[in-house]
Amino acid sequence: MLNFNIDFTGEFVAFFVLAVCAIVGAVMAINFTKVVHTALSIAFTFIALAGLYVLLEAEFIAFVQVLLYVGAITILMIFGIMMTKHDGEGLEPPRPLLETLAAIGCLCLFGILFYGIRNANFPAEAAPFKEDNTREIGMQLFTQYAIPFELVSVLLTVAFIGAIALAKREEDPQ
C-alpha cells in the first residue's frame, strides 16, 4: 500500500507544487480573520486547481475555471466585502474540546480516504484520448448533450432575469 513508485518528471514536480499550493490556499482561507484575505486565498486555491487541470490536459476547463472563478466570482466577492462594514472581525474565544474532536475527525477522514484511494483499482479501460479535446467538448455539447446544454442556458437566463427584477424592486423609492 505504501509503495509509491514515483519518477521525478517535470510533470510530477509541477503536480506536487500545485497540490501543495491548493492545500495551503484552502488552509489559509480557513485561518484568516479578515474577509478580504480569505477571498484572496480562495482565489489562490482556484488557480492551483486550474494548474492541476492543465496537468490533466484539460486546458479548456482549466482556463475557464480561472476566467470564471478567479476573474469573476472572486472579484464579485471582494466587491461585496468592500461594500459592507467589518467592525466585528476579531479572534473568537478558543474552544479546546471542539478543536481536539475536529482534529481527530480530520485524521480519521484522511486515513479512510488514503486507504480507499490506495486500495482502489480502476478496472475500466480509459477512453481513447483525443488530441484536440477542446474541439471534442464543443462537439459533445452541441450533439449528444444539446438538450441538457439548452436547459442549463434557459435556467441561467431565468436566474439572470430574476436577479434584474430583484435589483429593480429595491431601487423603488417607497
Place this chain on the structure above:
Amino acid sequence: MQHFWDQPLSWGTAGIFAAAAIGVLAFVIFFVTYAIYFERKFIGWMQYRQGPNRTGPLGLLQSVADVAKLLFKEDTIPKKADRGLFILAPVLAFVPSFAVLAFIPYSLNLQFADLNVGFLYYIALSGITTIAIVVAGWASNNKYSLLGGMRSAAQMISYEVPLVMSVVGVVMMSGSLNLRDIVIAQEGYFWHWNFLPQILGFGIFLIAAVSELNRTPFDLPEAESELVAGYHVEYSGFRFAFFMLTEYIYVYAIASLTTILFLGGWNPPIPQLDFIPGVLWFFLKFAVIVFCLFWIRATFPRLRVDQLMGLAWKVLLPLAILNIFLTALGIELIG
C-alpha cells in the same frame, strides 16, 4: 520547448526553463523601456513638443534614468494600509502579465507553450491582474485609490465580455482556439488575414482591448483630474514601477494578440515576400499596433464614467453578437 516537459527534471532542463524565462523577461523589459521612450517622443511630436531629449543621445537613456530613480526612491507604506496586501498587490499584478507571454507564437517554430486554448489563457490570466488592482486600491486605505480600483474592476470585467465575443468570429473561421492554427489559417495574401473578413470583430476587439489596457480614452481608473492617480496613489518607488511594468507588458501582449488574431501573425502580406523571416513580419505588425495605441492616446479625450459602461454593454456587446451571427451566415453561404 514542449519535449522538455516529458523528460525527467534534471538540473539541465530546469536550467533551460529558467534561462528561457529570463531571456523573455530581459527582452520584455527592453521593450517596455523603449515603449515608454517612444510613447513620450510620439506624443511630444503630436503635441508640437520635443519629448525627452536630454538624457543620452536623443534622450534614449531617459527611461533608464527614470527606472533608476524609481529604484532609489524611498519605499513608503501608509501607516493605516493593510501591509501584507499592500506589498502583495504589485507582485500579484505583475506575475500573470508575465505568464501571459508564454503562449505567443512569434513564428512557426518560435513559441514557448503550444496551448490548445491560447486566447482563453490570455483572458483568464488578465483577470488575475484585475484582482490585484482591486486589492491594491483596497489595501492602500485611501478613498481615491479605492474608487480607482473599483472603477478598474468594473471596467475590466465589462470589457472582457465584448473582447471574448469579438474573437469568436475568428475562432469560427479558423476552427481552432490554438493561436498557431489561427495564424496558419490566415496564410496567403493580405486579404486572407482576418481583419478584412472580420472587420466588425476587429473594430470591437481594438476598442475593448484599449479599454482592457486602461489606456486613454478609457483610463478612468487612473483619471488624474478626478482621482489623483487611481489605484496606485499610495505606491512609490519600485512597487509603483511594477504597476507600470504590468501595464506595458499588457500592451505588448495585446499588440501580439492583435497581430496573431487579425493581422496574420508571421505571414508576409504577399507570399512572394516570404524570404524575409516571419519574426520580422511579426514584429513589424506588432510595432504598427503599438504605434496606433500611442496615437489613440495622444488624440482622444477621456470618456465619462457613465458613458463607459453603456458603451460596453449597449453597443459593443450587441455588435459582437451580430458579428458572430454574420460570421456563421458567411460560413454557411460562402463556405
